[in-house]
Amino acid sequence: TEERSLNFLEQIIEEDLNNGLPQDKLRFRFPPEPNGYLHIGHASSICLNFGLGLKYNAPVNLRFDDTNPAKEEQEYVDAIKHDIEWLGFEWAEERYASDYFQQLYDWAVEFIKKGKAYVDSQPSEAMAKQKGTPSQPGTESPYRNRSVEENLGLFERMKNGEFAEGTHVLRAKIDMTSSNMLMRDPIMYRILHKHHHRTGDNWCIYPMYDWAHGESDYLEQITHSLCTLEFLMHRELYDWFLDQIYDDTKVRPKQREFARRNLSHTVVSKRKLLQLVQEGHVTGWDDPRMSTISGMRRRGYPPMAIRNFADTIGIAKRVNLIDVSLLEFCVREELNKTAPRVMAVLDPVKLVITNYPDGKEEWLEAENNPEDESAGFRQVPFSRELYIEREDFMENANSKYFRLTIGREVRLKNAYIIKGESVVKDADGNITEILATYDADSKSGSGTEASMRKVKGTIHWVSVQHAIEAEVRVYDRLFTHEAPDADKEVDFKEYINPNSLQVIKGYLEPGLKSAKAGERYQFQRLGYFCVDKDSSAENIVFNKTVGLRDTWAK
Ligand code: ATP
Numbered sequence: 001t002e003e004r005s006l007n008f009l010e011q012i013i014e015e016d017l018n019n020g021l022p023q024d025k026l027r028f029r030f031p032p033e034p035n036g037y038l039h040i041g042h043a044s045s046i047c048l049n050f051g052l053g054l055k056y057n058a059p060v061n062l063r064f065d066d067t068n069p070a071k072e073e074q075e076y077v078d079a080i081k082h083d084i085e086w087l088g089f090e091w092a093e094e095r096y097a098s099d100y101f102q103q104l105y106d107w108a109v110e111f112i113k114k115g116k117a118y119v120d121s122q123p124s125e126a127m128a129k130q131k132g133t134p135s136q137p138g139t140e141s142p143y144r145n146r147s148v149e150e151n152l153g154l155f156e157r158m159k160n161g162e163f164a165e166g167t168h169v170l171r172a173k174i175d176m177t178s179s180n181m182l183m184r185d186p187i188m189y190r191i192l193h194k195h196h197h198r199t200g201d202n203w204c205i206y207p208m209y210d211w212a213h214g215e216s217d218y219l220e221q222i223t224h225s226l227c228t229l230e231f232l233m234h235r236e237l238y239d240w241f242l243d244q245i246y247d248d249t250k251v252r253p254k255q256r257e258f259a260r261r262n263l264s265h266t267v268v269s270k271r272k273l274l275q276l277v278q279e280g281h282v283t284g285w286d287d288p289r290m291s292t293i294s295g296m297r298r299r300g301y302p303p304m305a306i307r308n309f310a311d312t313i314g315i316a317k318r319v320n321l322i323d324v325s326l327l328e329f330c331v332r333e334e335l336n337k338t339a340p341r342v343m344a345v346l347d348p349v350k351l352v353i354t355n356y357p358d359g360k361e362e363w364l365e366a367e368n369n370p371e372d373e374s375a376g377f378r379q380v381p382f383s384r385e386l387y388i389e390r391e392d393f394m395e396n397a398n399s400k401y402f403r404l405t406i407g408r409e410v411r412l413k414n415a416y417i418i419k420g421e422s423v424v425k426d427a428d429g430n431i432t433e434i435l436a437t438y439d440a441d442s443k444s445g446s447g448t449e450a451s452m453r454k455v456k457g458t459i460h461w462v463s464v465q466h467a468i469e470a471e472v473r474v475y476d477r478l479f480t481h482e483a484p485d486a487d488k489e490v491d492f493k494e495y496i497n498p499n500s501l502q503v504i505k506g507y508l509e510p511g512l513k514s515a516k517a518g519e520r521y522q523f524q525r526l527g528y529f530c531v532d533k534d535s536s537a538e539n540i541v542f543n544k545t546v547g548l549r550d551t552w553a554k
Pocket residue numbers: 030031032033034040041042044045065226227228259260261262268269270271
């Protein structure tokens with residue numbers, strides 16, 4: 001990889017190293033909440049954190065931020081792990097915020113003893129009113145000055161399950177007049193009588209994000225806790241919580257922020273992606289039209305393409321919209337290097353080579369990948385009747401048309417030079433067959449003079465009697481708007497593209513019969529396609545990954 005200048009997060013890290021932080025103390029984490037499948041925005045964050053780990057030879061933990069049992073599930077934990085592994089990264093340790101519930105509770109008790117936390121027993125509406133506004137100070141809760149003993153007793157009873165949800169919370173006692181609203185006695189614990197996917201029914205009070213996150217970083221001795229910009233205002237609270245527990249023989253984690261990455265023509269929010277799944281707009285989290293990592297995998301995007309995309313866009317301090325065509329460019333670049341070439345016809349018309357012996361078949365040599373010598377060759381069958389793409393023939397073509405027409409020559413890829421002779425039409429005037437003749441001496445690679453003749457066009461084909469049928473799923477953008485969720489007044493689902501999936505029948509060269517789910521190919525002259533997980537010997541299914549060039553009109 002080429003040298004690039006340091007990004008602003010690397011600059012912060014280098015500065016810390018220059019100021020005496022030993023390099024072997026560096027430690028990062030990727031902290032997903034297991035409340036959905038990861039999307040392309042998470043991929044950016046994964047590449048950032050694990051990329052720093054690789055660059056500085058530092059461990060990176062995978063930490064599940066599992067503090068909200070109402071929305072979290074084991075299915076999501078498993079999917080997240082699979083996605084990170086598939087991207088090719090290795091975490092040092094698998095951790096859970098729930099591993100720290102006892103420690104967090106013990107610290108909270110210390111807070112109460114030091115007069116830094118209290119139990120508030122007001123309804124949430126009352127607390128919301130007392131919060132004030134950014135320009136107006138808040139009002140203190142009537143429970144703010146409860147005695148330590150009373151607070152300890154109530155907090156323990158909260159933990160023991162004696163109270164209903166919403167009746168009490170534990171709040172940090174900070175400053176109801178702070179200009180930072182988050183510092184106005186933030187909630188540390190709420191009561192939730194919910195089963196947790198890991199801790200079961202051990203707990204019925206759960207820590208809030210702000211209380212759990214920095215402390216988890218501290219317990220894991222994370223040096224740089226990188227998060228998206230909406231947490232900028234949370235940094236003061238992150239630091240305040242750490243101030244209360246920090247022991248200066250230990251590493252003190254630093255929260256630093258970078259801009260969330262948004263991709264055009266899609267949504268990157270687990271909550272919205274979940275809606276698409278639940279309301280049946282897509283077939284599941286891994287629907288190939290989804291911006292999820294699992295959707296992109298199923299669509300045929302190689303992991304390296306996603307990593308290259310993340311490196312290309314880098315990180316930023318301001319939010320902006322990245323055009324999805326850049327991601328598609330990275331996909332094409334990667335597939336061009338790695339995908340075997342095959343021939344497939346997706347909109348067939350029959351071509352009969354009238355001077356080719358009936359009943360004869362030949363197996364011709366075809367190169368698997370001109371970009372990769374080691375990919376070798378395969379054999380494809382040729383016979384008298386072929387399918388070619390309907391758009392590769394024009395009955396009355398001008399001189400700029402380099403595909404097949406009457407009276408002119410083209411080369412059939414890996415095969416012979418043919419000349420269009422005439423057409424057969426049905427009663428409505430539609431072409432049902434094209435008749436052509438071939439030059440028997442012109443076989444590709446045969447070395448004859450005829451085989452070296454230059455003809456203007458080359459078209460692909462499959463042999464009718466040998467071809468296998470496949471279901472081919474062709475996708476368009478899931479949303480017609482480049483930023484479907486930018487306008488808060490409009491439901492993003494209004495912009496769902498009703499024609500984002502088209503299912504067609506294709507004809508493939510027979511070698512593809514044994515193609516396995518997940519394998520990626522270039523259908524020559526058409527684009528990149530991969531075998532879907534629904535594929536079986538009886539019904540072969542391909543997904544279109546991306547076209548050969550950017551043809552999408554805005
Ligand atoms: P969502 O709104 O989709 O639920 P989130 O930020 O709440 O996103 P988390 O599971 O908390 O999801 O995210 C794990 C990490 O990924 C966090 O550090 C978060 O900042 C980062 N992340 C999430 N979305 C993006 C994005 N669009 N661009 C960059 N990083 C992101």
